Amino acid sequence: xxxxxxxxxxxxxxxIHTICDSFGNQSGELINVLxxxxxxxxxxxxxxxxxxxxKMEMSAAKVYGVVTFYSFFTMIPKGKHPISICTGTACxxxxxxxxxNEFKKQLEIEVGETDVNGVFSLSCLRCVGACxxxxxxxxxxxxxxxxxxxxxxxxxxxxID
Amino acid sequence: xxxxxLTIDGNKVEVPAGTTIYKAAKQMxxxxxxxxxxxxxxxxxxxxxxxxxxCSVEVEGRRNLAPSCSTDVTEGMVVxxxxxxxxxxxxxxMELILSDHPKDCLSCAKSxxxxxxxxxxxxxxxxxxxxxYAEMSTYRLDTSPSIIRDLDKCIMCRRCETMCNxxxxxxxxxxxxxxxxxxxxxxxxxxxxxxxxxxxxQCVAVCPTGALTEVDxxxxxxxxxxxxxxxVVVQTAPAVRAALGxxxxxxxxxxxxxxxxxxxxxxxxxxVFDTDFAADLTIMEEGTELLGRLKxxxxxxxxxxxxxxxSCCPGWVNFFEYNFPDLKDVPSxxxxxxxxxxxIAKTYFADKIKVDRKDMVVISIMPCLAKKYxxxxxxxxxxxxxxxxFSISTRELAHLIKQANMDLNKLKEDEFDAPLGESSGAAVIxxxxxxxxxxxxxxxxxxxxxxxxDKIDFKQLxxxxxxxxxxxxxxxxxxxxxxxHGLGNARKLLDEVRAGKSKYHAIEVMACPGGCIGGGGQPLxxxxxxxxxxxxxxxxxxxEGKTIRxxxxxxxIVKLYDEFLGEPLxxxxxxxxxxxYFDKRKKIFQV
Numbered sequence: 001x002x003x004x005x006x007x008x009x010x011x012x013x014x015x016i017h018t019i020c021d022s023f024g025n026q027s028g029e030l031i032n033v034l035x036x037x038x039x040x041x042x043x044x045x046x047x048x049x050x051x052x053x054x055k056m057e058m059s060a061a062k063v064y065g066v067v068t069f070y071s072f073f074t075m076i077p078k079g080k081h082p083i084s085i086c087t088g089t090a091c092x093x094x095x096x097x098x099x100x101n102e103f104k105k106q107l108e109i110e111v112g113e114t115d116v117n118g119v120f121s122l123s124c125l126r127c128v129g130a131c132x133x134x135x136x137x138x139x140x141x142x143x144x145x146x147x148x149x150x151x152x153x154x155x156x157x158x159x160i161d
Numbered sequence: 162x163x164x165x166x167l168t169i170d171g172n173k174v175e176v177p178a179g180t181t182i183y184k185a186a187k188q189m190x191x192x193x194x195x196x197x198x199x200x201x202x203x204x205x206x207x208x209x210x211x212x213x214x215x216c217s218v219e220v221e222g223r224r225n226l227a228p229s230c231s232t233d234v235t236e237g238m239v240v241x242x243x244x245x246x247x248x249x250x251x252x253x254x255m256e257l258i259l260s261d262h263p264k265d266c267l268s269c270a271k272s273x274x275x276x277x278x279x280x281x282x283x284x285x286x287x288x289x290x291x292x293x294y295a296e297m298s299t300y301r302l303d304t305s306p307s308i309i310r311d312l313d314k315c316i317m318c319r320r321c322e323t324m325c326n327x328x329x330x331x332x333x334x335x336x337x338x339x340x341x342x343x344x345x346x347x348x349x350x351x352x353x354x355x356x357x358x359x360x361x362x363q364c365v366a367v368c369p370t371g372a373l374t375e376v377d378x379x380x381x382x383x384x385x386x387x388x389x390x391x392x393v394v395v396q397t398a399p400a401v402r403a404a405l406g407x408x409x410x411x412x413x414x415x416x417x418x419x420x421x422x423x424x425x426x427x428x429x430x431x432x433v434f435d436t437d438f439a440a441d442l443t444i445m446e447e448g449t450e451l452l453g454r455l456k457x458x459x460x461x462x463x464x465x466x467x468x469x470x471x472s473c474c475p476g477w478v479n480f481f482e483y484n485f486p487d488l489k490d491v492p493s494x495x496x497x498x499x500x501x502x503x504x505i506a507k508t509y510f511a512d513k514i515k516v517d518r519k520d521m522v523v524i525s526i527m528p529c530l531a532k533k534y535x536x537x538x539x540x541x542x543x544x545x546x547x548x549x550x551f552s553i554s555t556r557e558l559a560h561l562i563k564q565a566n567m568d569l570n571k572l573k574e575d576e577f578d579a580p581l582g583e584s585s586g587a588a589v590i591x592x593x594x595x596x597x598x599x600x601x602x603x604x605x606x607x608x609x610x611x612x613x614x615d616k617i618d619f620k621q622l623x624x625x626x627x628x629x630x631x632x633x634x635x636x637x638x639x640x641x642x643x644x645x646h647g648l649g650n651a652r653k654l655l656d657e658v659r660a661g662k663s664k665y666h667a668i669e670v671m672a673c674p675g676g677c678i679g680g681g682g683q684p685l686x687x688x689x690x691x692x693x694x695x696x697x698x699x700x701x702x703x704x705e706g707k708t709i710r711x712x713x714x715x716x717x718i719v720k721l722y723d724e725f726l727g728e729p730l731x732x733x734x735x736x737x738x739x740x741x742y743f744d745k746r747k748k749i750f751q752v
Contacts (some may be wrong), residue, residue, distance in 0.1 A: 046349045053348075059332025060348035061356070068337045 015040060020055040027058055030066055034073055043077045051071070071081060079114045079121035081159045083107075084138045088127030091135040099135050100124065102149040106156055115118050119159070167238040169211070181209075182229035182240055183216055193218065193242050194251065196258075196280055197318035198230035199367060201328075203625070203690030204647070204674050208323040209215030213316065214254045215280065218242045222491050226250055243579035248284075255284050260295040262370075269371040270309075274685065276369030277316060300344055305353040306534040307376055312344045312586065315372040316676045321345055321364035329648040329672070331480065333358035341523040357483045359648065361476035361672040362530030362681015367688070375530050375682060378551045379561050385522045385550070386429040387709035393522045395430040396581070397421065399437055400528035400592035400677035403699040407684040407692075408559035409569040409693050414695025416703055419574020424562045426575060432510075436525065437584030439502035440591045441601070442721070443473060446738050447495040448605040449729035451667055455609075455640075458666075466491045468658065468665040471597050473497045476681075478742065484705070485655050486744035494739040498591065499525050499532055500541050502581065503548030504737040508573045509725045510581060518546055525552040528680030531672070539699045540740055554682025583717040586704035594646040594676035595629065597668035602633055602642070603711045608637040617710055623701070625675065625694065628653060630665070643668040646676055649671040692732035 008016075019036045021031035029050075033052060036107050038044050053060040067073045085100045098124075104110060107120050114121040130136050133145025137155065144155060162177045169186050176185045186193050189370040197213040199206075200713045211231035218229045221239035228248065229240075237241045241247065259281060266272050317336065322345055325334040333356040341544035347356030365373045386392050406415040425433045450469065457465040472478060472494040478497075481488060496504070502525070507518040525532060529552075535541070536549035553561075562569060577583070587603050590596030599622045606614055622642065627650040633640045643665040645651040651670040657663040678696035679686065686692040709715055726734050 049348070059326065059335060059357070061332055061335035061337070061346070062326075064348045064350075065337045067336040069339050071339075 006045055006047055008051065012041075013051055016051045017055055020052060026057060030058070030063065031057065031070070034063075034067060038073060043074050045075060045077075047150050050089075074112070074123075074148065076112065076114055077123070080119050081140050082121045082123065084123050084125045086126070086128050086130075086134070086136040086138075087124045088131070088134075090127070090131035094134040096135040098149050099137065099147050099152065102152040103156075106152055120156070165234050165236050165238075167234050167236070167240065169240045169512065169519075170242055176234060178234075180234050182218060182227065182232050182234055185234050186218075186229065186240070186242060191242055194280060194283060195230060196276060196316070196369060196372070197320070199278075199318075199320045199323070199688060201674075201688035203693075204328065204627075204688070206316070206323060206328050206688075208320045210319050213258065213318060215251055217250050217254070219244050219247050230237050246437060252284050252286065255281060255286055256291075257290050258275045258316055258585065259286065259289045260292045261297055262316070263297070269314070270374040270377060271368075271371035275371060296341065298341070298344075304376065304424045305351045305358070305360070306537050307530040308353060308358070308362065308365055309374050309376055310346075310353060311374070312346070312731075313372075314370045315344055316370055317343055318369055319345065320367040320369065321373055324363040324367055325358075327649070328674075329359070329361060329363060329480075330652050331359055331361070331648060333515055334364065339392060359476040359479035359483070359533035359672060360681075361480075361648065362533045363673060364681075365530060366681050366683070366685060375554055375557070376533055377557060378533070378553045379557050379564070381551055382524055382553060382561060383564075385524065386617070388522075391520055391522045392431050393429070393524065394432045394434060394506050394510070394514045395425055395524045395526065396434050396439070396441050396499070396506075396518040396549075397425070397526045398499070398528055398532075398592065398677060398699060399440065399589045399596075399703075400680060400683065400696070401526050401558065403592060403678055403696040404528065405555055405559060405682045406569060408556065409562075412695070413686075413692040414699045416699045417569055418703065419576070420569050420572040421558075422577055423572040423575040424565075424567055424569060427567060427572075428565055430524075432578050432581070434502070434506070434581035434657075435584050435588075436498045436502055436527075436718065437588035437591070438581045438715070439505065440497035440588035441551070441585050441712035441715045441718045442501050442505070442738065443495055443498050443591075443597075443599050444587060444604050445718060445722070445729045447471065447493045447736060448608065448712070450493050450495060451601065452605055452609055453730070455666060459638075468641075468663055468668045469493050470658075471601075471667075471669045471739075473591065473597055474671050474677075475499075475529065475531035476669045477648065477651060479531060479534070479745070480651065480672065481655065482742055482745040484652070484746075485659065486742075488655065488659060489742040489744065490731075491658060492742065494741065496541070496738055496740045497532075497535065498588075499527065499535065499549055499552065501738050503536065503541065505721070506581065507543070507546075507548055508737060509721065510552055513580075518543065522550045523548065525549050525559050526555065527552050528555050528677045528683045529673075530554060530681040532682075553679075556684060559684070580717045580720070583715060584707075584743060585712050585715045586710035588709035588715075589703045589707065590700055591675045593623070593700045594671050595624065595644045595669065596676060596700065597671075598622055598642055598644060598667060600712060601667070602640075604713045606633070606635055607711065608713065609638075612636060614711075623697075625697075640667065641665045645669070646671045646679075647674055648672050 049063045053063045087096045137144045137147045162174045167177050193216050196215040199208040211228040216229045217226035219241040220227045314707045325331050381443040397438045402418040406417040472492045503523050532552040541548050587600035599619045629644045675693035679693050
């Protein structure tokens with residue numbers, strides 16, 4: 001669904017154009033263009049998608065279709081400290097879901113959402129290759145292993161200034 | 162081309178390499194059931210997402226069943242289309258599709274004309290196991306002026322997407338989201354009204370379920386007819402008479418003009434008129450405009466905009482307002498026949514019969530869904546009172562006639578009422594691709610040269626190719642004419658105009674395949690171009706049968722100018738018969 005309305009500055013529009021150009025404005029490169037734009041802006045608001053659609057001469061509906069198909073793309077800005085809970089097989093059987101539920105409860109947000117202050121966002125990911133530490137939680141670049149629901153409060157506290 | 166030998170249901174067949182199993186079977190009169198697959202071969206449109214799996218067949222040596230619509234034949238292949246395993250799989254697929262499909266068939270707009278319903282019947286589905294556990298989709302209803310989207314009924318066949326993107330290049334619809342939440346929607350899941358949608362209705366025409374339907378105004382018509390304070394005037398577009406009969410089991414191409422008039426009179430319309438009258442009026446205005454621009458062009462005026470583009474088709478108008486707003490001075494300013502009719506009915510005719518415009522209801526019967534939107538445009542109303550109150554499709558008219566216990570097959574023929582029911586053959590051919598420009602040519606030639614045409618059939622302008630061009634000799638002056646039907650074809654001609662490379666003096670554009678006869682409001686043709694051809698033939702036959710075949714010779718048109726309008730492009734004509742266009746290229750998210 002529609003994200004928060006923003007207005008793109010000219011330099012941001014130029015940046016999107018540069019990214020599209022770097023992939024030759026080829027429709028087959030749309031996913032790469034979207035990755036690069038998400039890297040740049042942190043997320044893919046409707047305004048960015050419209051600029052991409054116009055530049056690459058495809059319908060905005062198509063761009064939106066691709067953005068909403070792949071779970072990696074998001075139209076909601078990530079928080080300052082993005083929290084990812086691994087729900088891969090190993091983490092899942094070792095209680096990732098109860099950890100996830102505790103995060104939801106503490107932060108009062110659902111998966112894919114960002115809290116009202118823009119500090120934390122919550123997402124799930126599949127296997128970070130640290131199954132020995134399951135269940136695993138990542139906050140930004142930092143990884144926490146063998147997380148129990150009781151640890152959640154302390155992890156959040158680490159990031160509140 | 163190399164040939165491939167294979168066996169289907171025990172019979173040997175040889176087909177060109179690259180043929181799908183489905184098509185190979187079809188050649189042998191084996192009708193493998195299909196649901197998402199759609200082959201509009203005469204329009205070069207094929208939709209084969211291979212998504213629904215209803216067309217699955219067994220291929221010897223292959224572990225899984227193969228979707229026949231998207232699996233190519235191979236040498237020595239042995240295919241079975243009706244084994245127990247295949248039939249079970251089809252039924253399971255159907256049961257799964259139906260498990261989360263709304264069960265309101267009794268009141269669904271598509272009931273009786275629904276591919277999904279037909280398939281359930283064909284496969285003998287009597288119960289839907291597990292439906293009590295099935296989660297139901299609850300996508301919001303989207304009602305635009307012309308089209309209703311009820312995505313709970315969408316089965317993700319993506320036919321609409323193919324028409325909208327590949328054929329029309331409109332780009333309003335695309336599959337969005339994933340899994341259970343997947344739907345076909347405009348960008349950012351805005352409503353259709355806030356998308357590039359032109360309301361051409363080609364998506365509605367191919368939708369196999371009730372997910373996409375037209376806004377139905379039949380109840381409003383009945384209410385107006387039952388209101389004793391209202392004078393109800395009806396106008397019928399040329400393409401309607403060439404297709405309405407199909408809804409009553411008649412052969413495609415059966416002309417039912419006279420029976421339709423009888424039905425309308427019996428329904429209780431006070432005046433049964435013809436949009437064709439206004440089509441003649443359109444030719445007077447548009448033809449004069451063309452000659453005016455040509456004259457200036459020949460005199461060396463560099464500001465004059467050529468080619469002139471026809472403006473009768475509201476889907477096309479919506480298309481260029483969104484996609485080519487920089488060219489909005491190029492199309493003719495002439496209103497469409499529907500709107501010209503409304504403007505004349507509520508002024509000239511209302512005065513004649515001494516009825517206030519507020520007590521007059523003008524209803525149009527159109528092969529088109531975009532007309533529903535067009536008559537709601539603000540510029541076509543006076544103090545909030547629209548020139549045309551509402552527009553219903555050919556399909557809706559058929560429903561009305563059936564509701565009134567009439568069978569078109571059994572009705573006698575009757576004639577349109579005067580004065581707005583008289584028309585020339587030139588007006589009738591508006592319904593077919595190339596017809597508007599042929600009608601304009603007949604009049605413009607005679608007005609320009611002052612000579613009478615020996616031969617008034619311009620066969621070089623007729624045909625079914627998506628883009629056609631012809632040169633007509635205006636007594637020494639060569640006029641280059643371009644014709645496009647389907648908005649994807651129109652886009653190509655418009656790109657040339659934008660680039661300053663167009664060789665044409667005049668271009669006719671119709672949004673739908675074959676012109677209005679293939680409109681989004683017509684009886685469903687299911688992609689069979691022979692039906693479109695038959696309707697076109699009916700239109701040209703009606704033209705040939707007319708005594709008057711040139712718009713400027715219609716005596717009631719001559720009288721209208723004498724009594725009321727003065728001359729083409731007069732101040733009065735400008736006020737009532739011309740319009741202007743808007744730049745609709747708003748950023749979607751700003752709406």
